[in-house]
Amino acid sequence: MKSPVRLERRLEQPRWLNWAIPVISLLGALVVGAVVLLATGKNPLDVYWRILDRGFLSQRAITGTLRTATPLAFTGMCAAAAFRLGVINIGGEGQLYVGAVGAALVGLWIGGSAPVGITIIVMVLAGMLFGAMYASIVGILRSQFNTNEIITSLMMNYIAGIILNYLIFNSRSYWRDPRSIGFPSGKPLEKRTHWPTYEIFGTSVSFGFLLAVAAAIVLWVIYKRSRLGFEIGIIADSPRAARYVGIRTKWTIVAVTAMSGALAGIGGASQVGDFAHYLDAKGLQLNNFGYTGIVVAALARLNPLGAIVVAVLLGGLTNAGYSLQGPDFPSGLVGTLQGLILFTAVAGEILTKYRLRSNRNTAKAVAA
């Protein structure tokens, strides 16, 4: 009955594991993927090279990769921020939609008159505020009534989706383009509200992506150096110790959930300001940015800087997938490869906290 190996909790987690395990996981995925590719008659080396090239190496590829990575970085940081406190906010999806609604509102409202710089800053702030307010409902329910935040945040994703549909398809709202008769769509924002892009080493980098990097640095400082970060760490480590020193746990839960929602909200604002330039009710709901963000957070081990790196990797993988797909390469196979990489990465995660031990040696020790 006994399995030959068992998991044993590591007393200490050596630092080198933090990079060794992801690398080994990735290699494992590539090996398993190679078997699948060989079985379907493809040359694995050739396929892997194409993924690398289309996702990361060629100049155009990086531009696309960063574009795909931007919302994932935000939703990844959103999930990570809440998870760090043990609040499982999976509502990044809905908080992103609501952030987009807020940014689009501001863009439409003051976009024609206010100075460009102010308009863009207010769009970002509006995205944050809308996302934060939407998420804080979850935080308040959790801290005041001990409601399960997994369920409430998930449900609120559907509500946010319905709000989007209502604003564009089912009403004559401020966000809807009155000229779109046949197929309703969002009212386009003035050209001057479009967020800038910067040329860095021949790659165009969006303002949104730079915001994501800035947010990651701010978060990192909060976790490492701030009182709030210290308190978050204590609450996550031992709620009783937090009570013992008088940390306001309930307040912190609301604040962190709001912060988490604000991050997803900027992601939504960036979708409006950087890319769509109108409230794209369909497009926002197409990509599952919020749910993928949960994967990003897990792979990044809840580290905000890690979330940027993982988002870029996933972004590249997604874009490479699009370009691989074709008559000779079914989309199912693309999905299989992407799934394998995620699967081994998550599976490898457990080895940072636990180690494998053979049961044969220890059986004797127990009997003795």
Added chain:
Amino acid sequence: MAESAVRMTGVVKRFPGVVANDGVNFEVMKGEVHALLGENGAGKSTLSNILTGLYRPDEGTIELDGSTVSFGSPRSALDAGIGMVHQHFRLVEPFTVAENVILGNPETPFVIDTGSTVERVAELAKRYDMAVDPNAKIWQLSVGEQQRVEILKVLYRGARVLILDEPTAVLTPIEAEALFKTLRAMTAEGRTVIFISHKLDEVMSVSDRITVLRSGRTVGTVATKDTSTRELAGMMVGRSVEFSRAVRRNPGVSSDVVLSLTDVNCNDDRGRQALHGVNVTVGRGEIVGVAGVAGNGQRELAEVIAGMRSSTGGRIAIEDKPVLNGRARAAIAGGVAHVPEDRLHTGLAAGHSVEDNMALKNYRTPLLSRFGLLKRNIITTQADDLVMKYDVKTPDTGTPVRLLSGGNVQKVLLAREFSTNPKVLVAASPTRGLDVGAIETVRERLVEAADNGVGILLISEDLEEIMSLADRIVVMYEGRLVADMPATGATREQLGLLMGGATLEASR
């Protein structure tokens, strides 16, 4: 007369740093109610866990009905006829009584015949006079009824020896009476009951014979009709041990009151009243010992003073200034230091480093943070100083405290608490689980603090500790302070009786 049901001989069980059972001999006859009496930490639970197959003894033998047995798991003990009713119930709340009874029983068929199960459970309940509806869901039942379900579970499995771990701790007096009746009905049928308790009165009223454990050893076995609560108290706490009173530079008799509680009430985590009108004062430089068996409100008393728990009535004051009710930060700012019972998970954040834990009480002060940002380098220097001053053995201040030994964990905690320059220290079982050297250090620190004018409320189950450190002793029983006396006049027997619920007059 009767034949032996269980005989345990020379049982030794060691845990890292502690010998929980040190050559225990224990024999129970068929058809008797046999009480296992002892203070917390005397080794009662370890012994019963060995008997039910949860632990393996390091040495010694167990005989069941005269033949030697060795249990690899609780299931094999249950198969042999030994069942345990735990203090904390293991029931599935949304399931019915009958479902819980058959749960985990290997004889339960894949398809459950609900009708006949309910019938059999009802019949069993009736036979032993236990009023409980087999179709009721567990969450609908009172605690006393839930306990009956636990008993039914082991009876249904055919247990001939039942072990009850402090069964009355959760019961009202009427429920306890009903339980005793049930136990009698079971022994009348030839079943054997082992009744674990530290309450003298109920042991006297329910048992046939009593075995007393102290510090992991058997003190003796006596027939209930030949003994008295006084004798049992003496056996339980030990009368012969000599102890020396700590040397105090400034024996604490001061008229300055630093901590005063007036008619304080509060509830426990389950909302039941845990403190009933507690009045106590601690003077400057005075050590007041709170004696009592664990679970009589000591934890709530400590928490209510430290602001971790809201009082439901009364007044708590530091140097005559009332403290904001239920605000830990206010208590800390008011000068209350607190060494909680559960050091590693309440007093400290175990996964955090030594330096973070040293800063836990003062990270918000201007010394350690500005504009919401922490001054990490000063946090490190502060920790370095304290580690040096309190002789904490740690590789560096970045080491998580959970990797330190028990004695060093307590040193980290004490170092931090004393570094806040407290007026009052509430210390709950500050030496429990520590080795002799660490115990010595901790006691020296407490005495030193008292000499420097800190008023100390020392909550402990260890009478020796209280009698050697305290200037004044109060006894807690069921959420009330039942006695308040100078330490010099108190005797162990008297304290033992008071802790077991005797009145002050009766204890004299």
